[in-house]
Amino acid sequence: MTASSAFRGLAQVNIPADDVAAARDWYARALGVPPYFQQPDAEAPAYVEFRLGDHADELGIIDRRYLPPGHSGDASGVIARWHVDDLPGTVSFLTGLGATEHEPVTPRGDEGFVTASVVDPFGNVLGLIHSPHYLDQL
Structure with a gap:
């Protein structure tokens, strides 16, 4: 393997x-x-x-x-990012439901990658991304 x-x-x-x-x-x-x-x-x-x-x-x-045992309750660690088509709109929708901004909408280079994250009302980081690579793979 x-x-x-x-x-x-x-x-x-x-x-x-x-x-x-x-x-x-x-x-x-x-x-x-x-x-x-x-x-x-x-x-x-x-x-x-x-x-x-x-x-x-x-x-x-x-x-x-x-x-x-030992798992932290803090909003930290790995951030799994879910692809969304409208990143600013999704962040706005989630914060309207009670999430808080963790990472603002942030362009990543010149290729169209943009990330953001929020903390849900239960203390978990919910990662978001608009990824041209994800769209290409479809």
């Missing part, structure tokens, strides 16, 4: 929340889709999952109690 064959693609992004039902409801409004999976049930979920975008990528919300 080589490194190029070991990593086949991003399969899932998980974010923690103390109140999974409240996070589920906020993300359903923010994403415009309901979750397709809830465990153990919709009334008291410990995990919910959404499928998003062109490749039905998975965004999961997990009860913070199930995170590995």
Whole structure:
């Protein structure tokens, strides 16, 4: 096995929340889709999952109690970025729902890449990008 064959693609992004039902409801409004999976049930979920975008990528919300020991509750670490067509509009929409700006809309060079991020009401960084590469791959 080589490194190029070991990593086949991003399969899932998980974010923690103390109140999974409240996070589920906020993300359903923010994403415009309901979750397709809830465990153990919709009334008291410990995990919910959404499928998003062109490749039905998975965004999961997990009860913070199930995170590995030592996991920080801070809005830090890896930023997974979701491609959006209208980056400023998406940031404005999410902040209107109660997210706060983490990284302003920032052009990255001359090739059309632009990034931004917000912190959701549950303390998670939600990364956004307008990526010509993503569009080319479609």
